[in-house]
Amino acid sequence: MTIERKEIEKLATLSRLAIDEKTITDVTGRLSSVLALVDQLQNADTESLQEVSRPFHISQRLRNDEVKETDQRDAFQAIAPQTHNGLFSVPKMIE
Amino acid sequence: MHNYTIAELVKGLQNKEFSSVELTQHFLDRICQLNDDYNAIITITGEQALTAAALADKRLASGDAPAMCGVPILHKDIFCTDSVRTSCGSKMLDSFIPPYNATVVENFARDGAIMLGKTNMDEFAMGSSNETSFYGPVKNPWATDCVPGGSSGGSAAAIAARLAPGATATDTGGSIRQPAALCGISGLKPTYGRVSRWGMIAFASSLDQAGPMARTAEDCAIMLNCMASFDEKDSTSVEQTVPDYTASLGNSVKGVKIGIPKEYFSEGLHPGTELAVRKAMAQLEAQGAELIEISLPSSDLSVPAYYVIAPAEASANLSRFDGVKYGYRCENPKDLQDMYCRSRSEGFGEEVQRRILIGTYCLSAGYYDAYYGKAQKVRQLIQQDFSEAFKSVDLIMGPTCPSPAFKFGAKGDDPVAMYLEDIYTIATNLAGLPGMSVPCGMVEDKPVGLQIIGNYFDEARMLNVAHQFQQITDWHHQAPEAM
Structure with a gap:
């Protein structure tokens, strides 16, 4: 299966990636070859099989709904690109 | 001292033949002298290491020393280390200094190991050659024009170059075993859930597993004793007793049934690699192991299934890198969308972006069933192959990778050729099974790895057989000429 340039542009938007014009053709070609590889899956007979989201049969452990974490806001904000009065700061969203 | 194994270093420290400070300084000196030749280490933590070594010496003197007290090791730069940069081989995290330790790092600290630094790796563990690292490729100490394998290429090369006796690593599709094979060392990927993933930067959460790399199987056993633990902070950590993996190393291999999958010896396997692997299995047979031909009929679907599931999980995991809370943020964003898009495109390398796009495609409306759903069903076929095989054999063996280390750039233009490097892993x-690689021969003056696959939580038996193999061979003691 080949992938169209328009689809790459849509995927880039969904993925929040800015792919420049120069590399878009290259990316299209490379992705098509990877999709040709994964298309081999279509030949497998999986009619009677269930989807497996875990490597083997283990059940997801649940924990009690208790607060265990201490407040580490200062430690985490110290490594943020930009903060303001204890908040994570981002560019303006609404004009 | 750099030629000692971890087992020998533990004895030497306990018998006061040398102190941990002397040992740590020795490895730091080697790193300063040789790391530029191999580019195996991104961050060196000399000052911290010497402080920890002095403390270890006090514990050794008091006679109350834990298992790895005073032994220097390296951590792959995918494990969060408190107050030490954790880059994951990416520009995105070039300035990321975590305020906490991964559980694996904590476990080693608890057992007295000394962190020398953080090893180079493919960006976000996506690669099989270490060529995708933001910090430049690692060179294979056996042939510096060749790749060390990946993604844990820095850990493998550092051990081969005797810059550390052991290192932590991670394996999502072969990232411990393939570089171990290409660098002539031993490496073990444990059963999924055996080692905590907490604080380990996620690539594909249902596949990622941390494990040890060292020169010998015995050293891997010592390290796994320390690494393996139940961790309530990782919801996929398995609550099961951790055995002493060194206790059964001395068992005989007599009567051990070894399955040889015919699919692992088909087209594409280098004849020299095949010869070395078959010779290794014959040596185990001569020790009393039983070789049985088996079939894993869905083997050819592994790579396609993996290249749907791993990118799909990666595209979700890596969505957290958006320039808001930590990591790279682009200069002068004009609005929020611009900040997201440019931070991610400038922060991630080409291969990471490619996998995010593939993963997004496989998960997008209209394609989910055909790709992701289908791959998850194929995953069941692959599991069924193994469970059928393990009804009649104890272990499975074959090559770790199709050929020895290849030259830089040899597979650069074709992502699919690179992906096939992991065809056996x-x-x-x-x-979710455990697998390991041990050195078993040389082809074109480069090491070859024997892969040993075990049943769930059967690491002790794998280590036992690997150790017994290393009692009758000396591939694990061979060093690159420069050493």
Whole structure:
């Protein structure tokens, strides 16, 4: 299966990636070859099989709904690109 | 001292033949002298290491020393280390200094190991050659014009170059076993859930597993004793007793049934690699192991299934890198969308972006059933192959990778050629099984790895057989000429 340039542009938007014009053709070609590889899956007979989201049969452990974490806001904000009065700061969203 | 194994270093420290400070300084000196030749280490933590070594010496003197007290090791730069940069081989995290330790790092600190630094790796563990690292490729100490394998290429090369006796690593599709094979060392990917993933930067959460790399199987056993633990902070950590992996190393291999999958010896396997692997299995047979031909009929579907599931999980995991809370943020964003898009495109390398796009495609409306759903069903086929095989054999053996280390750039233009490098290792990740690689020969003056696959939580038997193999061979003691 080949992938169209328009689809790459849509995927880039969904993925929040800015792919420049120069590399878009290259990316299209490379992705098509990877999709040709994964298309081999279509030949497998999986009619009677269930989807497996875990490597083997283990059940997801649940924990009690208790607060265990201490407040580490200062430690985490110290490594943020930009903060303001204890908040994570981002560019303006609404004009 | 750099030629000692971890087992020998533990004895030497306990018998006061040398102190941990002397040992740590020795490895730091070697790193300063040789790391530029191999580019195996991104961050060196000399000052911290010497402080920890002085403390270890006090514990050794008091006679109350834990298992790895005073032994220097390296951590792959995918494990969060408190107050030490954790880059994951990416520009995105070039300035990321975590305020906490991964559980694996904590476990080693608890057992007295000394962190020398953080090793180079493919960006976000996506690669099989270490060429995708933001910090430049690692060179294979056996042939510096060749790749060390990946993604844990820095850990493998550092051990081969005797810059550390052991290192932590991670394996999502072969990232411990393939570089171990290409660098002539031993490496073990444990059963999924055996080692905590907490604080380990996620690539594909249902496949990622941390494990040890060292020169010998015995050293891997010592390290796994320390690494393996139940961790309530990782919801996929398995609550099961951790055995002493060194206790059964001395068992005989007599009567051990070894399955040889015919699919692992088909087209594409280098004849020299095949010869070395078959010779190794014959040596185990001569020790009393029984070789049985088996079939893993869905093997050819492993790589396609993996290249749907791993990118799909990666595209979700890596969505957290958006320039808001930590990591790279682009200069002068004009609005929020611009900040997201440019931070991610400038922060991630080409291969990471490619996998995010593939993963997004496989998960997008209209394609989910055909790709992701289908791959998850194929995963069951692969698991069924193994569970059928383990009804009649104890272990499975074959080559770790199709050929010895290849030259830089040899597979650069074709992502699919690079992906096929992991053709023999990926299936165990999809099934969650443990796998390891031990050196078993040389081809074109480069090392070859023997892969040993075990049943769930059967690491002790794998280590036992690997150790017994190393009692009758000396491939694990061979060093690159420069050493």
